Amino acid sequence: MAELVHKHMTGSLSGPDSIELNQILTDPAKRKLFEELTDWHQTRAQVKIMSEGKTRVSWRQIEAAYPFHNKWYGLKKYLAAAAVILPVAGVVAWYFYAKPAQEVIPTVAPGPAQTQFASYHAKSQKAVWKRAAGLAVFLDELKNGVIGYADGEPVIKNDSELVYPAARRSNTLLTDTLQTLRGGYYRLQLPDGSKVVLNSASTVLFASTSGSSERRVSVIGEAYFEVVKDRTRPFYVRVPGLEIEVTGTKFNIEAYEEDNIIRTSLVEGHVKLKVGKQVTYLKAGEQAVFTASKQLEVKTDATLVKDAIGWKDGSFVFKDNTLKEIINELCRWYNLEVQYKGEIPENTYYGIFSRSSTIESILDYLQKQTGIGFLVDGKRIIIQP
Structure with a gap:
């Protein structure tokens, strides 16, 4: 299990590895152990040891910290039998169980999370780029290279990424739009250097040049942000009913209209949420949930935040x-x-x-x-x- 945990945390699980891991996770006790082990704050020392090839030593250290190790031998026998009698399906990583709708989510101490910008390659480049002047093009129909200009400098398409040039600050802002279609996925680098990953069926509206006093974008759907720090120019993200203010941070915003819920998951830094006159502050490892009934709840769970950005890694x-x-x-x-x-x-x-x-x-x-x-x-x- 130590090797499987290590592969999961480093994104190197193969199909057979995933099936084996998910068979283990059908046991609630093993699932609880897995969630504790995959919390980066608790296990970074063990992962470092495993990355040096000392898997057996590291597993003994992990066993000493958790109460489940005495059952490991029995679990191995169970897996050997399961490998013979259980069908192997085409899902690479899967385990699933129903829970009561009102079950309380366990609380753990927040900690730093591992992220890698746009480490997942898109299934499709299905995206539409619309300029302030009204011209709209399907990006998957364009070749890589210069596809337009912003403030006299080239805008570059690079596979499933759109890169805007570093622009001079201006009080006259023109709004461009990037929209992914269903089954699409796209990356965007803003004029200030901040990066955005758009999930499918999502839209981001942004200035094609850099504002002199602030930076603003609007989102419909889901997007992951890595915001360049600039304390002199706060960065605002607007979704229906909610505004997020940051200076430099990494976070995910999920705001699909059909889901009737908005989730803001903070990976790194601090953000300020504004819902009408209500102001809430988030720190790393926290997730804010804003429901259709206008209720705002903050959950402190680093694993929730890690799970919230799983989509961008495939x-x-x-x-x-x-x-x-x-x-x-x-x-x-x-x-x-x-x-x-x-x-x-x-x-x-x-x-x-x-x-x-x-x-x-x-x-x-x-x-x-x-x-x-x-x-x-x-x-x-x-x-x-």
Whole structure:
């Protein structure tokens, strides 16, 4: 298990490794241990040792810190039997279980999280670039290189990334738009050097030049930000009903209209959230949840934050998500519509699997774990409890 934990944290899990790990995680005790081990603040020393090839030594150190090690021998025997009798499906990383809708999320001390900007290559370059003058183009139809100009300097397309030039500060700002379509994924470098990763079916509006006193963008959908520090010019992100103010930080904002919820997950630094007259401050390892009922809740859980940015590294990571939220995300990525036949339970679920998996393999696992029927009919998912 030590090697599997190490591979998970370094993003090097193979398909067979993922299947083996997820079989282990069907045991709630082992899942709890896994979540504790994958908290970077607690295990960075062990990971360093493992990266030097001392896996057995590091596992003994981990065993000494947690109460589950006496069951490891029995677990190995269980896995050997499971490898023979359990089918191996096409989902690269998956485990799934239902929980009561009101279950309390455990609280752990916040700590630094590992991130790597845009380490996941897009499934598709499906994105539309719209200039302030009104011209709109599909970026996947353009070759790499100079595709336009901002403030007289070239704007460059590099595969699934759009790079704006460092621009002089100006009080006259023109707003450009980058929009990903369903099944799309794109990266953006703003004129101030800040970086944005857009998830599928998302939009970011931004100034093509750099403001003299502040920096502002608006987001619909989901985006991950790495904001360049500049205390003289705060950076504002606006989503419907919420404004985020930062000077330099890394965070994820999820604000899809159909989900009726806004999640702000802070990886590094500090941010200030404004909801009307209400002001809330977040620090690294915290997630703010703003619901349709205008309630704002702050959760202190570093694993929640790590899970929230799993999408940009090529994974679906669901934690305490309803089935409708899960289906909405799958539909956005696989460009599908959904039809519900009957009432869907409000249970929440926990699951991890690869975004390169087929939709059929994911729905097959969902059906086995939830008991709900799923059918793909052309470009539509039909769900019947």
